[in-house]
Amino acid sequence: MALQADKIFVNLPVKDLEKTKAFYSSVGFAFNPQFSDNKAACMVISDHNxxxxxLEEYFQTYTKKEISDATTxxxxxxxxxxxxREQVDEIVNRALAAGGKHSMDPQDHGFMYGWSFQDLDGHMWEVIYMDESAVHS
Incomplete structure (x- = not known):
C-alpha cells in the first residue's frame, strides 16, 4: 500500500520572523496563531498544507546539518x-511588490502556466495554474 500523508508542513529557516510574516501577509497568506510564537509562524497554504x-537559530535545533543559504x-x-493564470500573476506581483525577488520568467506551456519568485530569505516559490481539462490521460 502506498503511503498517503494527510498534511504537509514544510519547514523553512528565516532571518527575521516579523518581516517574513509581513511579507507573506502582503502576498495574501494567513497564519495559524495556535502554532505560532516568537520563534516560529505557521503559514496556512491550504486546509492541508x-x-x-x-527563526534560523530555532530551525538549527531540528538538524545537525548546516543551514543552506537560499540566497546563493x-x-x-x-x-x-x-x-x-490571472491569480498566478497576482500572487507573484504581490510577492515582488512586498520585497520578493524575481526568480524565473513566466512559463506558458498551453495547459500549464507558471511564474516564480524568491522570498526575503531567497527560498524559491513557483506558482502554477494547470488547466486540468486540457490534460489528456
Missing part, C-alpha cells in the same frame, strides 16, 4: 497551485 517559518544555492523549489 502549511509552511512553518522558523537552491535546496528546493516550493510549488503551489493557483485557480487561474
Amino acid at each position: 502549511y509552511a512553518m517559518l522558523l 544555492s537552491t535546496e528546493a523549489i516550493l510549488a503551489i497551485t493557483a485557480e487561474s
